[in-house]
Amino acid sequence: MAAIPQTSPTPPEVPEQKTTATPKSSSLWLDAFSRLIRSKTSFIGLLIILLLLVVAAMAPVVATHDPTDQQLLDRYLAPSGDHWLGTDELGRDIYSRIVYGTRISIQIGLIAVGISAVIGILLGGIAGYFGRWIDQIIMRVIDILMAFPSILLAIALVAVLGASLTNAMIAIGIVGVPQFARIVRSTVLSVKETEYIEAARAIGAKNNRILFQHVLPNCLAPIIVQATLSIGTAILDAAGLSFLGLGAQPPSPEWGAMLSDGRAALQTAPWVVAFPGLAIFLVVLGFNLFGDGLRDALDPRLKQ
Amino acid sequence: MNSKTPILEVNQLHTHFFTKAGVVKAVDGVSFAISPGETLGIVGESGSGKSITAMSIMNLIPSPPGKIVDGEILFKGEDLLKKSEKQMRKIRGKEISMIFQDPMTSLNPVFTVEKQMVETILVHERMNKKQAKERAVELLDLVGIPEARGRLKNYPHEFSGGMRQRVMIAMALACNPEVLIADEPTTALDVTIQAQILDLLARLQKELGMAIIMITHDLGVVAEVCDRVMVMYAGKPVEYTEKNTLFELPKHPYTVGLMNSIPRIASKQEKLAAIEGLPPDLRALPGGCSFAPRCSHAMESCLSHDPAWTEQAANHHVRCLLYEEDAEKVVSE
Numbered sequence: 001m002a003a004i005p006q007t008s009p010t011p012p013e014v015p016e017q018k019t020t021a022t023p024k025s026s027s028l029w030l031d032a033f034s035r036l037i038r039s040k041t042s043f044i045g046l047l048i049i050l051l052l053l054v055v056a057a058m059a060p061v062v063a064t065h066d067p068t069d070q071q072l073l074d075r076y077l078a079p080s081g082d083h084w085l086g087t088d089e090l091g092r093d094i095y096s097r098i099v100y101g102t103r104i105s106i107q108i109g110l111i112a113v114g115i116s117a118v119i120g121i122l123l124g125g126i127a128g129y130f131g132r133w134i135d136q137i138i139m140r141v142i143d144i145l146m147a148f149p150s151i152l153l154a155i156a157l158v159a160v161l162g163a164s165l166t167n168a169m170i171a172i173g174i175v176g177v178p179q180f181a182r183i184v185r186s187t188v189l190s191v192k193e194t195e196y197i198e199a200a201r202a203i204g205a206k207n208n209r210i211l212f213q214h215v216l217p218n219c220l221a222p223i224i225v226q227a228t229l230s231i232g233t234a235i236l237d238a239a240g241l242s243f244l245g246l247g248a249q250p251p252s253p254e255w256g257a258m259l260s261d262g263r264a265a266l267q268t269a270p271w272v273v274a275f276p277g278l279a280i281f282l283v284v285l286g287f288n289l290f291g292d293g294l295r296d297a298l299d300p301r302l303k304q
Numbered sequence: 305m306n307s308k309t310p311i312l313e314v315n316q317l318h319t320h321f322f323t324k325a326g327v328v329k330a331v332d333g334v335s336f337a338i339s340p341g342e343t344l345g346i347v348g349e350s351g352s353g354k355s356i357t358a359m360s361i362m363n364l365i366p367s368p369p370g371k372i373v374d375g376e377i378l379f380k381g382e383d384l385l386k387k388s389e390k391q392m393r394k395i396r397g398k399e400i401s402m403i404f405q406d407p408m409t410s411l412n413p414v415f416t417v418e419k420q421m422v423e424t425i426l427v428h429e430r431m432n433k434k435q436a437k438e439r440a441v442e443l444l445d446l447v448g449i450p451e452a453r454g455r456l457k458n459y460p461h462e463f464s465g466g467m468r469q470r471v472m473i474a475m476a477l478a479c480n481p482e483v484l485i486a487d488e489p490t491t492a493l494d495v496t497i498q499a500q501i502l503d504l505l506a507r508l509q510k511e512l513g514m515a516i517i518m519i520t521h522d523l524g525v526v527a528e529v530c531d532r533v534m535v536m537y538a539g540k541p542v543e544y545t546e547k548n549t550l551f552e553l554p555k556h557p558y559t560v561g562l563m564n565s566i567p568r569i570a571s572k573q574e575k576l577a578a579i580e581g582l583p584p585d586l587r588a589l590p591g592g593c594s595f596a597p598r599c600s601h602a603m604e605s606c607l608s609h610d611p612a613w614t615e616q617a618a619n620h621h622v623r624c625l626l627y628e629e630d631a632e633k634v635v636s637e
Contacts, residue, residue: 060633098620194409195404195405195406195409195410196409196410196411196412196413198364198404198410199402199404199411199472199475201364201473202362202364202396202397202401202404203397203401203423203427204392204393204394204395204396204404204427204428205393205395205397205423205425205427206393211422214412217412217414217415218412218413218414220414231316258379271519
């Protein structure tokens with residue numbers, strides 16, 4: 001600022017800071033990403049997620065056996081050179097089943113969280129933006145949903161819909177709605193009071209346009225964090241439902257179902273449950289680490 | 305100056321807020337008129353109702369709790385308060401535009417300037433995206449942003465405060481509005497940039513012939529750009545006249561107080577001559593004149609009698625008992 005010459009008059013045509021002319025474009029997301037990579041834990045999380053994605057995409061290449069191929073003579077084989085993680089009660093290769101199971105887990109994670117996010121963002125956005133009675137109604141329904149333990153609610157929903165992987169995903173999706181609705185509502189409440197929203201109104205923009213074009217894009221950061229964290233929870237919940245026989249049905253190599261099938265042999269062949277359990281643990285850990293890192297990276301208060 | 309027909313006329317505007325703690329009379333009986341090419345200043349402290357007046361004209365009062373309970377706002381002879389929300393949307397941004405106080409927060413941080421400007425243009429004009437983009441470049445040029453085309457792709461945080469305010473002005477001018485409401489457009493800027501923005505507004509007014517309502521608490525801004533001034537206190541206008549008259553012959557004790565509280569570079573006074581006390585709580589206004597408790601000329605009757613809005617001289621309205629009952633009575637000093 002001190003560089004402005006004091007003697008010459010300043011006609012309006014004179015640009016105030018020539019030095020700032022077209023600086024290199026940087027965006028919020030690029031900044032956040034570089035902060036994210038710098039944090040060790042979130043980087044590990046990111047690696048785990050990338051590994052999961054690669055394994056899911058390349059499953060036929062990575063797997064050593066057909067995941068549903070039964071070799072009844074090779075039941076409960078311990079890990080070895082041929083069967084890296086051993087075999088289960090039907091002689092299926094556990095390593096290959098886990099590899100194919102990543103596809104199911106990713107599918108569950110994305111679809112269930114997608115359902116939660118779409119419904120939650122819509123409800124939370126409407127509640128927060130329009131306020132008054134519609135806010136009251138939506139948020140009281142959300143409160144009721146939150147009053148149930150999530151797994152219990154999911155069980156009840158699956159019981160109504162019927163036991164299948166699709167229904168399990170729908171149930172888990174619905175169970176996840178309240179978190180999204182609450183986060184979106186609170187963010188919308190603060191964003192809608194900002195001056196640029198007032199400015200949008202002063203321009204003559206319609207409510208729908210303001211909500212979807214101006215308010216919601218500004219709520220993206222917490223939504224993305226919540227989505228990442230929710231994927232881990234969704235995978236865990238789906239494994240729980242499958243363990244109870246309410247999710248993936250045999251012979252699909254779902255990790256929770258594998259746990260359930262192997263629990264009878266826990267004493268004699270612990271690898272049957274240990275490895276699917278480890279896989280669940282690793283993936284949930286990965287998403288949680290990444291989600292935490294993402295939250296820190298997107299937090300403007302931590303920005304230097 | 306009043307020979308032209310006014311483009312915007314506000315008559316006895318009353319905007320009240322109905323809160324749990326009582327009715328807040330944020331705007332209570334404001335009247336003014338403004339013609340094309342003219343600049344009206346609305347001056348007052350924080351909470352005196354300046355911004356609510358502006359929001360009332362745009363019909364953007366949050367309701368509830370706010371409500372325009374009385375008055376009319378005539379734009380080209382039509383009462384804006386009788387228009388539907390849909391009709392108002394067509395006027396906002398097209399015929400009456402607004403720029404805000406803080407250019408740091410009045411642009412949406414997640415979109416490029418291009419997207420925001422193009423949106424503004426497309427809301428009101430029949431253009432395709434390409435034409436709208438050309439128009440955006442033209443507008444940025446008009447408000448003096450160098451390399452306008454290249455900067456369209458920038459995000460708001462890549463602009464300085466003064467540049468952002470220029471972008472806001474460019475957006476407000478997108479559809480050639482006939483009235484521009486500037487709500488403290490220079491308050492958040494430093495002094496050199498302030499002068500540039502005011503010069504820019506004056507130049508654009510000359511080129512485009514729009515009427516400007518300049519809301520400010522800075523009498524320096526008034527002196528620089530306004531033709532006429534309305535001074536507001538506690539939701540009511542207290543004085544309304546030509547700029548020169550206001551500075552030479554201020555009548556209302558509040559206006560006099562404001563003038564005295566401007567620090568003068570020539571004098572060597574140690575202490576600023578501030579007006580004693582604080583503005584009243586709008587929920588519980590004192591009986592009589594709202595300014596009476598702080599007024600050095602208050603008489604007994606001021607506490608009980610609310611002065612009327614009277615035309616003291618040609619084009620000089622004042623709301624004060626000193627002039628109402630006995631015009632000959634001179635301020636005792």
